[in-house]
Amino acid sequence: MTLEITENETTLAIIQTLKDRKKEQFLSIMDELQPYDIAQQYLNLPNKHKNKFIMYLPTEQLTYMIQELDKEDQLLVLEKLGIERSTQVLDLMDNDDLVSLLEELEPEKVEEILSEMKEEESTIVQNMMKYSPETAGRIMTNLYVWIPKTYTVREAVDKLKHFAELAEYLNYLYVIGEKKELVGVVSYKDLLLADMYEKIEDIMFSRVVTVDVHTDQEEVAKLINRYDFISIPVIEENNKLVGVVTVDDVMDIIYQEANEDIEKLSASGKAIDFNTKPFVAAFRRLPWLILLLFIGIVSGSIIAGFEETLDKVVALAFFMPMIAGMTGNTGTQSLAVVVRGLTKDDLNVKEVIKLVMRELWVGIIIGVTCGILIAIIALFWQGNATLGLVVGVSLLVTLIIGTLSGTIIPLILYKFNVDPAVASGPLITTINDIISLFVYFGIATMFLSKLM
Amino acid sequence: MTLEITENETTLAIIQTLKDRKKEQFLSIMDELQPYDIAQQYLNLPNKHKNKFIMYLPTEQLTYMIQELDKEDQLLVLEKLGIERSTQVLDLMDNDDLVSLLEELEPEKVEEILSEMKEEESTIVQNMMKYSPETAGRIMTNLYVWIPKTYTVREAVDKLKHFAELAEYLNYLYVIGEKKELVGVVSYKDLLLADMYEKIEDIMFSRVVTVDVHTDQEEVAKLINRYDFISIPVIEENNKLVGVVTVDDVMDIIYQEANEDIEKLSASGKAIDFNTKPFVAAFRRLPWLILLLFIGIVSGSIIAGFEETLDKVVALAFFMPMIAGMTGNTGTQSLAVVVRGLTKDDLNVKEVIKLVMRELWVGIIIGVTCGILIAIIALFWQGNATLGLVVGVSLLVTLIIGTLSGTIIPLILYKFNVDPAVASGPLITTINDIISLFVYFGIATMFLSKLM
Incomplete structure (x- = not known):
């Protein structure tokens, strides 16, 4: 950006004009700034200057500035303004911005605000709020010709x-x-x-x-x-x-939708940003982690079910994290491809079949490659050809299953109008975890006499 | 969408006009369509009608249509056109679209195309291609006033x-x-x-x-x-x-950037969409999976290092996938929050410290919650209080470490101008996997006499 003076210099100049009560100079600085920049300046300002900043700023510019703030700060500024001026601001605000502010508030507070506004404006806003969140009716503006x-x-x-x-x-x-x-x-x-x-x-x-x-x-x-x-x-x-x-x-x-996809795919919890408080962030993430914990218990009991096999060949435990991890990862890879693909394109039956067949082939190719690789490694590391075979074949089978479940499950959910990102992340992890342990220990138990 | 006739009906009407050689009727259908729709109609058309479709379509509309196709289809259409008409189209194309087409081609092919174009246009395009990909110089247009x-x-x-x-x-x-x-x-x-x-x-x-x-x-x-x-x-x-x-x-x-972040976070390989061929998709994903395979081997050798402990208390294996899985997941959660946060905001030192402290608290809160939960489950499941304590404390420690590494590593990479999404996914998985196994078996070995 080519701004003649930097942001910090601007901040200093603004503080000086506020201290010296030079309103005209203050306004001429503001006239050169974009609403976003005015908002940044306001946020950077020491608290003791904020009231005068708001007082000096003409209502129209103040409204533009408020529209650039996040909801918490919007409410703080509106409170500082007092009823009369905050109503002027609310009347001037774009409907879509106002609706997205109001939807965060308690119903009583919303009613209070709407009752103070111009009837024409408040009717429009009330009509918009009848539509479900995240629909066109909620985000539209009436500022068109x-x-x-x-x-x-x-x-x-x-x-x-x-x-x-x-x-x-x-x-x-x-x-x-x-x-x-x-x-x-x-x-x-x-x-x-x-x-x-x-x-x-x-x-x-x-x-x-x-x-x-x-x-x-x-x-x-x-x-x-x-x-x-x-x-x-x-x-x-x-x-x-x-x-x-x-x-x-x-x-x-x-x-926002990309962030939501990432949140869901990484199971990182809803709407956590740099400003979220630790307790809020922790409690938004905990549901996923507790779910994973119980999935872990299920996996654990599968292993416990094969305790005898494991007790006889402890070396089987060495490859357990690798097989579970890779099956999980290949499922997530397929899931990510499907989820993001669906944000840009719609699919018909022919394309779905093509996609599933593609992923089947992908599963076979990566399964064969990784299976052979790990079989050779296991053979040389543990000096046991049967162990190499068991590990290699298990990985081949689980990678193919992992790829297919990561493709088919989100497609089924999409077909039934369930968001594939939210529901399939933990679902695929569970299924792949359980299947991979069953396949691995199942194959190992079959070859148990030769493994020992 | 409120279109008076559906897409399929339009396709049928187009085929009819092409069959009957009714160019004027064909053109009046085209005049009612957006370039994107014209492109969709062209792609849906049976191959035998495509040449006449292109022949009838005026060069200007044809250019708009070509700009809506993906690069493979763009090249197919340009080849069909013959030198003279394809040069007209290239001259008409928006510079940014043309540049993004050319950057995919062999240098000789690019030179051939540029030499046929108007000198004025080709100079502009050549200048743009001097800039690095994914910079403003590459994506700008000269269609402004x-x-x-x-x-x-x-x-x-x-x-x-x-x-x-x-x-x-x-x-x-x-x-x-x-x-x-x-x-x-x-x-x-x-x-x-x-x-x-x-x-x-x-x-x-x-x-x-x-x-x-x-x-x-x-x-x-x-x-x-x-x-x-x-x-x-x-x-x-x-x-x-x-x-x-x-x-x-x-x-x-x-x-595109959101997809890249997701590709990197889910390690799903570069630029795989619904049309990618199976071999290409498999080979784009394989590097990550092979890397994961070797990480799995490292984890395996850590477990092998604690073989004696594991041999004495096989039940330790039951909780292994859970601890590794949860530590990995909590790291990915933090990573996702940091990576997506950085796409919208820049951070200064103060904010970095605040963020790291926040994540430390998050780690402690989720560590304590999950640690207590799993300790109780382990106690009742295995009837062994020491095992419960070992598993619970291990999970507490690894969740805190997992959260912090998922926060700090991407921030360090960002500071050194390395894309945090690409480098830290596998890095965090490795580190968290290895640390979690060391902590778990380390604590278990310390309490070994009481565990047996």
Whole structure:
């Protein structure tokens, strides 16, 4: 970034203007900053200067700044503002940002806030909150420009000018019919290139890609990314236009969904970031670990079931972690490929069969390679050809099973509309752990007389 | 999506028009489709109709369609086109799409293609290819509008109209000085709201957030997402404006980087998707699995080193997979939190210390909880209080160590500019595996007389 002065110098300059009560100088610094930067400056400021910072900042800039903060800090600032000014801020806030703030609060608090706001704004927000979280209806904004199809290009340009300050993006104008039903879209480019007296309905693009209010946000992100849109219109029954989802929110969704996939795949617990408190983080992770602990007990009792075999050939224990670890890993590899693949593409039956066959082959190739390798190592290390054979064959079999279960289980879950990432991580670990121990000790017991 | 006719019906209609050689009807279907949809239709088409599809499609629409295909299909279509038409397409293609196609090809093939293109276009592409992959210079486009700072608002609007068809987005106009150095930015909104005779330099925003040609694409994505931009200007020495990176490319980058993080964390091998061939997929995964196999051998030899202990108390083997598995998992949990956290935030020393202390506490909390739980289970299952104590204390110690190594190792790698996701996955697995076995058998050997 080429900023003439660095962030720290800016902070010092801001503190100086606040100390000297030079509001005009303070405002001229703020005018040069992006909302995100203003928020960072505010957060970096020593606490004793924060009240004056908020006091000096005009309500509009303050609103933009608040939208850049995380929810905890948003609430702290709103409390500092007092009822009158915080209501002004809430009225100015983008609906989608306001909804995502409110959904974290107690119902009584939400009611209190809504009752203080302008009725028009509060009705819109209340309507949005009726939709399920993580759907298009929850993340849409009403800051877009719509025009009746009967407008001329000149009328459209005039309306656009009038709403320029309000709309998030000006790239598209949505065209509606008599009942506010969406009938087409016109890009700003089209307006620039058209004759001023043409009718909008004659130049509009009528095959509009839309999402329903109930569409999952991941699906919305997929569509915006697929079509390289800046925004996508949201409709409800009878094609009625009720909002748009913009690309900046979609970027956050893509980050969020990727993080969720990683959380689920690594079983690392929900929504832990750098600011999560230790107790909260520990208790979000504990369920997975306790589940794993019990899976470990199940594995342990399988081993206990083969105690006699193990007692006779202690060397079998040496290869136990390797076989369990590799089977688990190969399952996770397949799972990761399936889960991420599904975020970008949808699959039909033909493709599913192709994918399962591919993974079967992958399992065979890696099984044969690793099986031969470990058989040779076991032979030379323990000087026992039968042990080498037992370990090698076990690894071959478990790697093939591990690969297939890591592919098929998430696909089945996906088919039944269960998120494959969340349910299959521990499921695949359990199944692979148990199968690998059964296969290993089963084969070993079969060859027991030759092993000793 | 509310499309009046479904995708399949469209396909049938297209095939009919191609069969009946009704070019005009074919073109009117195409005019209603987005480039992505045209590409999907082309891919779904039976092979015998593909040549006519390409022949009928106007070169401009064909170019848009090709930009939506993956690289293999792009090359197949270009080959079908013949030299003359494929050169027209290449000239029309967005530079960033062209560069990402060329970087996959043999150097001779690249030279051949570039030599056939317009010199102006080929120079731009050659310049872009000088930058390292995954930097701003490689992914920028030259389809943006710039204006000299001496322009009036009216002149700017006129230029904008002139370039409307070319530019990817019209949201911002970049303002340059005499040496093409970037001096400011004007949004289209600003132009609409300003007086026609005002000078651009008087209304422009001069504190422009930019990226350098060498900036990593992940950093570019971070900035665009942070500031909710639609595009960000790319500069080289002396602040010279050389391109912009647009939000649609950034969305692809966010997907790609998230997939890379998941690939690395799950050690699932590079760039495996639903279309990867089995041999390729297997050989991309094998390195990790072979590494894991050798780690397994190291673990095995640690167990072998404690053979005497294990021989005397076989029950110790029952808890081995559980302890190794849980230590490995807790390390991966911490690693996932750190790796994903770093994609959105940068850390200073104070925050690093805070994070490490947080994870230490997390380790203690989950260690104590799981340790007590397993001690009780071991006591009742095996009826041996000492065994319960050994297993419980081992788990407590290894969970704390696992959590810390999963936090500290990726932070150290990040500090030395090594990607924490790629290097620390297997590293943490190794370290945690080895430490957990040492701790477990070490403690068990200490209490051996009481265990028997």
